[in-house]
Amino acid sequence: MGKTISCSVLLALISCFYLLFATALDTITPSKSIKDPDVIISQKGLFRLGFFSLVNSSNRYVGILPLKDSSGILTISDDGNLVVSNGKAEILWSTNVNNTAPNATTAQLLDSGNLVLSNGEDGASSLWESFEDPSNAFIETMKISTDVKTGRKVELKSWKSIDDPSDGNFSLSLEPFNSPEGIIRKNNQLYYRTGPWNGNTFIGLIDKYAAYLEGFYVADNPQQPYYMTYEFSNDSMLIYSELDSQGKFIEWKWDEGKGNWINKYSSYQTNCDVYGYCGAFGICDSSKRTICSCLKGFKPRNIEEWSRGNWSSGCSRTTLLHCQRDNNGSGASQGDDGFLEMKMMKVPAFPHLSSISNGQCKDQCMNMKNCSCVAYAYDDGIGCMLWSGDLIDVQKFSASGVDLYIRLPSSELDKEKSSKVIVITTVTAGIVVITISALFLWCGMAKQRGTNKRHKQIKHKSYSENVRESLIGVKLQQLPLFNFEELATATNNFHPEKRLGQGGFGPVYKGTLDDGKEIAVKRLSKASGQGLEEFMNEVVVISKLQHRNLVRLLGCCVEAEEKILVYEFMPNKSLDAFLFDPIRQRLLDWRKRFNIIEGISRGLLYLHRDSRLKIIHRDLKASNVLLDQDLNPKISDFGMARIFGGDENQANTKRVVGTYGYMSPEYAMQGQFSEKSDVFSYGVLLLEIVSGRRNTSFYNNKDDLSLLGYAWKLWREGNIWGLVDKVILESKSYSNNEKEIWRCIHVGLLCVQEYTKDRPTISTVISMLNSEISDLNTPKQPAFTQAPLMSHDVEDRGSLNGVTLTNLDGR
Incomplete structure (x- = not known):
């Protein structure tokens, strides 16, 4: 026992720790202060x-106040306030309360975690908590x-970042709309809402687990302050x-x-949880490929914006309600309007509540004057909810949710019924036609099939079944096997328009499965120098890896001569598509680039040290780093990777592969490779990210230098900033990041040293980048400072187009 479990939480002035069998004073008095590094501990x-x-x-902190040194004091001042001061007796923070008995004031840390400032004037009354x-x-x-x-509100305030506990952009509060809701605001604008409280849960939570926790409670008495708590x-x-x-x-446990x-x-x-993501009368469904659509009977207000994926303008009615066409607005012909039922929904924001029964909810909505009611829903704990005006923040749930009824003119409801009839009729007719056609086709081809069957079986078995046996041999039965027809359909028969790129393995296509899931389909080219060995190697290696900075293998396909790998789809393609494009590279400011540098290093650390296997990638480069929708990096292409045994540090190969x-x-x-081989590739990639230039773009330059040679030349001249991409230099935040940029260049040069002993490991690289190691070695002249003399034929095969080389003979 006796173990300290830090929960890394700040409660205004509290650094929160759970301890067992700890003993210390729990109270601050005018004569007993806390001076760094002293502490007080609650009674239990x-x-x-x-x-x-x-x-x-x-910095040193007590609460959210940074002190530059360890001279901070938390004490009770002469006026009875709890204050934080530095070594110069300057007050940095105060409770700022009026205290009529300052000499009797104490600040006690309770076992609840609450720090209470009180005095003894009227029975230890609380002055501040x-x-x-x-x-x-x-x-x-x-x-x-x-x-x-x-x-008055008591609300949570986010930190600015994980390293800066000053107030950030977000706040969380309980808002007493017509029914209490938990609200998160971003820069004081509504950002997320839980939906109304029904006495047991917030009905807008797609996962209600948190609201069912034992002891969770919301007090919604209109005569008292609204609050939520748990115990x-x-x-x-x-x-x-x-x-x-x-x-x-x-929620952490x-x-x-x-x-x-x-x-x-x-x-x-998902993005569907962002308030109003799909605009007024839009519906968000995270399970669909395009998550925003208009409610039935509505159309986009701005088609051009919607086509670009900007749905904030929302939707408008296709056809006016019948009562809207009635100038009197009396609702005399209300029978021509009806309601479309939508199941398992997050209800829109700001409902009007009514205590009437469920059966009367529809009638009340229909009978409201001037067509003001456009939707209704009912929950046993809340009652009847009615909406007028725009419907905002409607979301389709896969489970839970509430049934929502949208008011539509009868013509739109009739279309709904008619479309169902047409679909049923069409499907039935289609089945009949297909059945008859298939019967005739089968009869006509039966003889031909019989003739070819034996030859096809022999060929298929000799290749496909052997490959499948190999898969089973390496115990990959758990890896999903796709069939070729499924992937051909997903990629529109591998249509050129679906092509994402070309690698040494073969072309990569974008595909969409029947359930709407987007995938990347990597198809082995018959002309590729790689074959079954590389295919099996990539399957074996990456199927055993799971890390946020490694691309995820979803499955494979082995049929006849087809060898296909199926990956998660990365919408922003590869790093080189951004880094070396004069337009798109402007989207990569320094913060994004440093995030990419850190992500690649974390992925490489996982491969080298943290996974169950020790893996050398052997082909790390910009085109093999994919970017997700938030530009987070994922290392890909493990066809050349090698698995090391637990006691192996270096290996040799007669078949040199790489770029x-x-x-x-x-x-x-x-032909010698080790962790330090990947570190060298990482160093080149790091310098490319900082400079925005390909290493290979230096061929035939006037100084006959490679990128490494150019970086070394500038380093020796003391002009290292000449290496930095102009996009970074021209940014407003450049001056705030100079030290970090310089450190990255320094680390990059250390990674590309000629001898392995002079290169750091990737774990050391991470410590250097995070300034955990402050004193860096002085780099020596890197390897390959001169641009290689390449014939035209070899250059065409090089990394200018991201193609991977195989069977390369060393010089």
Whole structure:
């Protein structure tokens, strides 16, 4: 026991820790202060209050206040306020309360985690509580509240980043609309909503688990402040929630077995959870390929914007309601309007509530004056919900949700019925025609099939079945096997318009499966120098890997002579498509580039050290780094990768594979490869990211230098900033990132040293990039500083077009 479990939570002035069998004072008095690094601990040892530092910050904090050194003091001042001051006695923060008995004031850390400032004048009355001035954390017995009468709110505020606990862009509060809802705001604009509270849960949560937690409670008495809180009966259950810097409300639970906090629930799952993502009268469905569409009977207000994927303008009615066409608005012909039922929905924002029964809800909506009611829904805990005006933030759920009824003119409802009849009739007729045609076709081809059957079986068995046996031999039965017809349909028979690119393995196509899932289909080219060995190698290697910075293999296809790999689809293609394009590279500011650098290094660390296998990639380059929709990097193409045994550090090969400009000297010349070979390729890639130039673009330059030679020349001249991409140099934030950019260039040069002993490991690289190692070695002259003399034929095969080389003879 005696173990400290840090929950990394700030509660205004509280650094929150769970402890066992800890003993210390729990109270600050005018004569007893906390001076860094002193602490106080709650009576039962559940919480600790003191100064601390964040991982990537040299500042000291107590709450959210940065102190530049360890001279901070938390004390009670002469006027009875709790204050934070530095070594110069400068007050950095104060509770700012009026205290009539300052000499009797104490600040006590309770076992609830609440820090309470009080005095003894009237029985230890509370003057200030940390629970009423929280930061980003929500723990047991704390109340997120709104007082309608006074307008006072107790709300969570996100951190600016994981390394900066000052107030960020997001806040979380309980809003007493017509029914209480949990609300997240971004820069004071509505960003996410839970839907109304029905006494048991928020009905707009696609996953209601969090709301069913034991002890979760929302008080919605209109005469009192609204608040939500929770308290568990099981004291051993350690759970807290936080509003993170990206606006997600995340619930964490302590896992004793893993010795770490695990994510139990997150409020934000997809773009559909962003408030009003599809605009007025739009419906968001994350299961569909195009997640936004218009409600039945509505059309896009701005077709051009919708075609570009900007749905914020929403939709408008295709046909007016019948009562809208009645100038009197009396609703005399209301029978010509009806309601379309939509099941399992997140209901729109801002409903009007009525206490009438479910059966009367439809009639009340229909009878409201001037066509003002456009939709209704009913929930047993809330009652009848009615909407007028625009319907905003409608979402289709795969489970749970509420049935929503949309008001439409009878003509639109008739179209719905007619379309169903037409579909049924068409399908029936089609089945009959296809059946008859198939019968005749089968009869005509029966003889021919009999003639060819034996030859086809022999050929198929000799190739396809042997490959399948190989798959089974390496125990990959768990990997999904796609059939060729399914992938041909998904890619429109491998149509050229679906082609994403070309690699050494063969062409890659974009595909869409029947369920709408987008995939990348990598088809072995018959002209490729790679074959079954590389195919099997990639399947074996990547099927065993799972990491956020490695592309995910979804399955494979082996039929006749076809060898196909199916990957998750990366909408932004590869890094080189951004980095070396004069237009798209402007989307890569320094922060995005550094995120890509870090992501590649984390993926490489997983391959080298953290996975069950030790894997050398052997072909790391910009075209083999794919980017997801948020430009996060994923390493791909493991056809050349090699698995090492636990005690192996280096291997030799007579078959050198890779790409000009990225291969390390010991590998290109002697066939020796190791972790340091990948580090060399990583160094080249790092310098490319900083400079925005291909290593191979330096062929035939006037100084006869490669990118490595050019970087080394500028380094020796003290003009290293001449290497940096103009996009970065011209950005407003350039001056704030100079040290980080310089460090990346320094690390890149260390990675491309000629001898392996002079190159760092990837784990050391990560420490260098994060400034955990501050004193870097001085780089020596890199390998391959001169541009190679290449014939025209070889250059065409090089990395200028991202093609991978095989069977390369060393010089």
